[in-house]
Each structure stands twice: as structure tokens, then as C-alpha cells.
Amino acid sequence: MREDLFLKDFLDRDGLRQIQLQRLRDTLERVYARVPFYRQSFDQAGVKPADLRTLADLGRFPFTLKTDLRDHYPFGLFATPLSEVVRIHASSGTTGKPTVVGYTAEDIRIWSEVMVRTFQCIGIGPEDVVQNAYGYGLFTGGLGAHYGLERLGATVIPMSGGNTEKQLLVLQDFGVTAICSTPSYFLHLAEAAEKDGLPLNRTRLKVGVFGAEPWSVAMRQRIEQMTGISAFDIYGLSEVIGPGVSSECSAKDGLHIFEDHFYPEIIDPETGMVLPEGAEGELVFTMITKQALPLIRYRTRDITSLRYGKCPCGRTIVRMNRVSHRSDDMLIVRGVNLFPSQIESLLLDVEGTTPHYLIVVTRTGALDDLEVKVEVSSAVFSDEIRGLERLRAVLHERMKSLYGLTAKVTLVEPGTIERSMGKAKRVLDLRTNKP
Ligand code: DLL
Numbered sequence: 157m158r159e160d161l162f163l164k165d166f167l168d169r170d171g172l173r174q175i176q177l178q179r180l181r182d183t184l185e186r187v188y189a190r191v192p193f194y195r196q197s198f199d200q201a202g203v204k205p206a207d208l209r210t211l212a213d214l215g216r217f218p219f220t221l222k223t224d225l226r227d228h229y230p231f232g233l234f235a236t237p238l239s240e241v242v243r244i245h246a247s248s249g250t251t252g253k254p255t256v257v258g259y260t261a262e263d264i265r266i267w268s269e270v271m272v273r274t275f276q277c278i279g280i281g282p283e284d285v286v287q288n289a290y291g292y293g294l295f296t297g298g299l300g301a302h303y304g305l306e307r308l309g310a311t312v313i314p315m316s317g318g319n320t321e322k323q324l325l326v327l328q329d330f331g332v333t334a335i336c337s338t339p340s341y342f343l344h345l346a347e348a349a350e351k352d353g354l355p356l357n358r359t360r361l362k363v364g365v366f367g368a369e370p371w372s373v374a375m376r377q378r379i380e381q382m383t384g385i386s387a388f389d390i391y392g393l394s395e396v397i398g399p400g401v402s403s404e405c406s407a408k409d410g411l412h413i414f415e416d417h418f419y420p421e422i423i424d425p426e427t428g429m430v431l432p433e434g435a436e437g438e439l440v441f442t443m444i445t446k447q448a449l450p451l452i453r454y455r456t457r458d459i460t461s462l463r464y465g466k467c468p469c470g471r472t473i474v475r476m477n478r479v480s481h482r483s484d485d486m487l488i489v490r491g492v493n494l495f496p497s498q499i500e501s502l503l504l505d506v507e508g509t510t511p512h513y514l515i516v517v518t519r520t521g522a523l524d525d526l527e528v529k530v531e532v533s534s535a536v537f538s539d540e541i542r543g544l545e546r547l548r549a550v551l552h553e554r555m556k557s558l559y560g561l562t563a564k565v566t567l568v569e570p571g572t573i574e575r576s577m578g579k580a581k582r583v584l585d586l587r588t589n590k591p
Contacts (some may be wrong), residue, residue: 182444183443420441
């Protein structure tokens with residue numbers, strides 16, 4: 157079985173396009189027949205499933221938005237009766253009700269297949285002992301990775317997130333060779349291990365499978381230097397399946413999308429027009445094999461670009477660049493557009509800072525105030541006050557020269573910025589009327 161799954165990443169592109177076209181046609185027919193929302197939205201747009209003659213024709217079909225899922229909360233966009241749905245997950249948004257997703261037994265089988273392919277991309281196999289520190293529960297990370305690891309034949313330790321002391325005990329005593337977690341939580345584990353006098357580079361851990369939140373290349377370098385492991389980026393979202401949508405391989409030059417199941421497009425987020433290969437824009441997915449919840453042209457809000465050229469690893473499936481930001485996490489501060497990832501890269505470029513930071517935006521009268529709180533290393537913190545002042549001045553100056561923004565830079569003691577067991581919270585926007 158292992159070989160069969162593996163080969164799916166190496167199909168010739170013509171054959172793959174044939175498979176995609178057939179699956180796409182079937183899916184459009186199915187949602188048109190079974191999901192009133194799609195019948196209505198296709199009718200409104202004046203398109204019928206039979207209008208899809210080539211893959212490019214998909215561009216004529218309407219998008220699905222997160223608000224459509226919310227408007228049909230909880231199960232209104234399902235294409236199968238609940239009796240065929242064997243699992244529900246949900247992602248909690250920042251406000252209001254969660255986004256609910258469902259899976260048939262076949263969907264779960266495909267999910268574990270794409271997770272097996274993810275781990276194969278990374279080089280994890282049956283001989284590995286894998287600590288799964290993604291949260292188990294409604295979040296897709298824990299169970300998604302778990303089923304894939306079992307099907308792969310690896311030894312999985314279902315830790316879930318949190319309980320740092322126990323995580324470190326298990327990691328050391330069970331001879332863990334690979335770990336799955338958010339990059340920010342892993343960093344927290346690595347620091348706690350150092351504090352305990354048992355740094356991770358003295359354990360058997362050699363691989364990290366990190367995702368569920370944006371993290372910069374600079375953050376990868378910090379993690380790898382600090383722990384001696386090789387860190388890989390995996391990407392996914394609940395609405396598409398969960399983790400298992402795309403993964404880095406040994407080349408670490410983009411993430412391979414398992415496009416025989418998830419058909420990607422890049423669009424201009426303003427006009428909705430499909431953009432050519434290489435152009436940066438919003439990633440849109442159509443799920444071409446999903447049974448319970450096949451979404452058509454789902455707008456992810458994640459910004460990236462696609463590359464179809466063959467990868468040094470030999471895989472022929474398309475690669476997406478790492479997602480450094482979402483179209484909706486852009487801050488506008490005094491008219492300047494800014495993404496948290498830009499601040500992360502700037503901070504990590506300067507010696508003495510740690511990747512724990514919080515961006516706080518407030519407003520006094522008509523003016524926005526930006527504060528960047530960043531933890532410094534214990535060495536810097538115990539240094540004399542002049543050293544701290546120098547570091548503060550450097551960060552302040554870089555913010556100004558790189559992004560044209562005057563920010564208050566506050567250096568804080570190691571360990572004082574709140575740690576998350578899952579996705580890190582980087583921004584606290586306290587303005588009532590956000591631009
Ligand atoms: O975070 C699924 C997942 C679990 C992916 C474990 C990877 C590992 P959601 O909670 O629905 O699902 O959040 C999806 O998280 O639209 C991106 O904005 C962001 N995201 C996920 N992976 C990455 C990544 C899971 N590698 C949302 N880099 C997505 C950047 C990511 N952002």
C-alpha cells in the first residue's frame with residue numbers, strides 16, 4: 157500500500173489533469189444535485205456542471221466563502237445525509253459560531269492517505285516514534301495527523317497540546333524521533349527543555365512537522381539552530397480537510413499540494429480573476445473527492461503562489477510557496493499596511509531577541525499607536541541597561557527604515573509573553589473602529 161500512495165505524487169501531468177477533470181465534473185454534478193446552496197449559486201451565475209469542459213472552465217463558477225459556511229451553520233452545505241457522516245470537526249473563528257466540517261468514512265480514508273503522503277514527503281516512516289502535540293478534539297490537527305501516522309505504521313504518541321512537563325518527559329524517555337506541533341508551541345517546548353538542563357539537541361528528536369500558523373524562514377532557522385532538528389512546513393485548513401493539504405519535501409522549496417484531491421487556483425483577491433502561474437494572490441481550493449462537504453472554489457484568504465515545475469525530489473505535483481500571511485491579517489497602522497510576519501522577520505534578524513512577540517495597536521484620538529513587545533534572551537536581559545537600550549534603539553530604527561513606522565518597542569523578560577498550546581496570538585488590536 158505504501159508504494160501505491162507514494163506513486164500518486166509522481167504522476168505525469170497530463171494523466172493527472174485527466175483525473176482532475178473527471179473528478180471535478182463528478183463533484184460539480186453531485187453538489188448541483190444535492191446541495192441547494194450550490195444549485196442556487198450556480199443558477200444565479202448562469203452556469204451548469206456540464207459547462208465544465210476543461211479545467212480552466214472552473215473559473216466561470218462562483219466562489220464559496222467562509223460566510224457561506226456560517227450562513228448554513230451547522231450542516232447546511234453537507235452533500236450527504238448525517239447518517240453517512242462519521243466525524244465532525246470545527247474551527248473556532250475569532251468571533252461567533254465555529255465553522256463546522258464533516259467527513260464520511262471515505263473522506264477519513266482519503267484524509268489519512270494525504271497525511272501518509274505528507275509524512276512520506278518529510279521522510280518519516282514506520283521506524284519513527286512520533287509525538288503528536290497537535291490538539292486532539294474539534295481541531296483537525298490532532299486526529300488528522302494521528303490517523304495518518306497509524307496508517308503509515310509509525311509509532312504514534314497521542315499527546316495533544318499542552319502539559320509541557322509531561323511532553324518533555326515523554327519526548328526524552330520514549331526516544332521520540334519526530335514531533336508534530338505548531339512551531340510556536342515547539343519553541344516553547346525547546347526553551348523549557350533548555351531551562352531543565354536537558355536541551356533537545358541531546359535527545360533522539362530529529363524532525364519537526366510544523367504548521368497550523370504562519371511562521372517565517374527566520375523562525376525555521378532559529379528552531380533548527382537551537383535544537384538541531386530539521387523543521388518542515390505543513391499546511392492545511394479544516395474547510396478543505398485539515399492538515400494534509402500540502403507539505404514540504406526534502407528540498408524545502410515550497411509545499412507539494414495533493415492536487416489529485418484538492419484542486420488549487422490563485423486569484424486576485426480584489427477582482428476574483430484567476431492569476432497565472434507564479435503570481436501571488438489568494439489561494440482557492442475545490443475539493444474534488446470529498447463526499448460529505450465538497451466545497452467549490454473555496455476562498456482560503458491565504459496568500460501564496462503556485463509553481464508547476466518539477467521538484468528536485470522528483471514529485472510532479474504542484475508546489476505552493478509558504479503562506480506568510482492571510483489577506484485578512486493585514487494591519488493598517490497610520491495608513492501603512494503591515495503583516496505580523498514582517499515584524500517577526502525583522503525581530504529575528506537582530507541578535508538577542510526571541511521569537512516571542514506581541515503587536516499591540518491602540519488609538520488615541522485619531523492617531524494609531526503601535527507597540528511591539530518582544531522577549532529578549534536571558535543573556536541580554538541580565539546585561540547592563542545600556543545593552544538593552546541599544547537593542548531597543550536598533551529595533552526602533554529598523555521598524556522605521558523598513559516599514560516607515562514609528563513603533564514603541566518594549567523589551568520584556570524571557571517567559572513573560574503568554575504561550576499558546578496551539579496557534580500563537582501575535583496581534584492585540586484594541587482599536588474600536590479598525591481601518
Ligand atoms: O490549522 C489545520 C492544520 C493542522 C494545518 C495542523 C497544519 C497542521 P484551521 O484551524 O482551519 O486548520 O486553520 C487553517 O491556518 O487557512 C492558514 O491561515 C493557517 N495555516 C495552516 N497551516 C499553515 C502553515 C489547521 N503551514 C488556517 N503556514 C489556514 C501558514 C497556516 N499558515
